[in-house]
Amino acid sequence: MRELRTTEQEAAEDVFFGQLVIIYARWFVVVAMTILVLWSSTTLDQMVIGIALVVPLIALNFFVHGRYLMEKPANRLLLIILGIIDAAVITLIVIFWPGAKGMYSQFYVFYYPIILAFAFVFPGRLSFVYTAFTLALYGITCVLLTPSFLADMAEIERLVLRMVTMAATGMIGIYYYRIQRQRRRQIYLPEESVLDPA
């Protein structure tokens, strides 16, 4: 028996079901950022900057999560725009958060769940572009904001390590997305099961 759904329908279902993963990934980032704002701000200015970065993300996620709960999930375009906003907000933290900035900021770690969640939901090509975009955004920010690190081989090594692992995280999402699609199709085409040793 052959599958009756088109690739477009399947992609729409991926967005419909998968966006919960993006929503939860964003909640994790929001929680981490809130802890940061409340914990490490030492002046009123720092707290104001922190709140200004966190509140829009919270508002956006309430909106998207609320729609999902009402069974009116966000469409593909909105999710892509929100994904770009996520990457931009994390980059703003890397740029503006008091203390170490750019290459020396430790908050690049927020990129990982965002990249993974995006890759779980969207087709490989789009996820690849998003991962490359995020890596480029982070790399350019580091180079422009703290160019002095380029003189230190150990720091370049650190940056390469971060970027390789971010890319690997995106690749896991892309790879697994493909595997899951194949598994769903095998329900219609059981004779092609990869578990069959023959």
Add this chain to the structure above:
Amino acid sequence: MSQTIVEKPEEAEPEQESFMQRVRIGDAWEEEDLAFGQPVIVAVRWIMIVTAMFLAIWNVESMADLRLQFVALLLLAVTNFYLQAQLLMKRPLGKHIVYAASAVDILIITVLVLFQGGYDSSIYVFYLPAIAAFAVAFPRGLTALYTAVVIMLYGMIAMVTEGALADVIVSRLLMITAVAFCGSLYLKLEHERRAEVQKREASFLEQIAAATAEPLPQID
């Protein structure tokens, strides 16, 4: 074509059957998840090995360090080659071997973090893709266990490092949790989707069976 009469099942039978079916699907999923997730774990391990080898050669600090790193990476590469070969021959490994190999991955990353300055070591970023790969292959309980172990080990190592910033450590641990949670959630959503597809498929086949069982109209 022989015509068979499809009898309507008793009230109690479908409930029992659906429970048994659920149990069967659950078991198949666990095995399937692991079988389909294994290539992801192996691929991530190759990335880790190649990156670590590249970085070890790039920034050599001492001959003894390089020797140790080279031997450790070579052993890891040989093990991963064996796992890869089994997959290529379509002989997915037993779950205990996969779980043990994954535990060894965590152990190796932890040892490297420990010997490279704890909190200051940037090797901890290897935890994130590793945990992400486990989360899409392992049952949720096991993913939670592995994540808890990583959080405990890395949290302790980072906390005792001099000059460690608590907010940074909390952020790192939260993101490790986030990656594990997102992977497990995705796996759960996919289970639900596949169950839905299977249900639709079964209902469709039942309708076909019922239609073919109906007697053909008589033509005078």
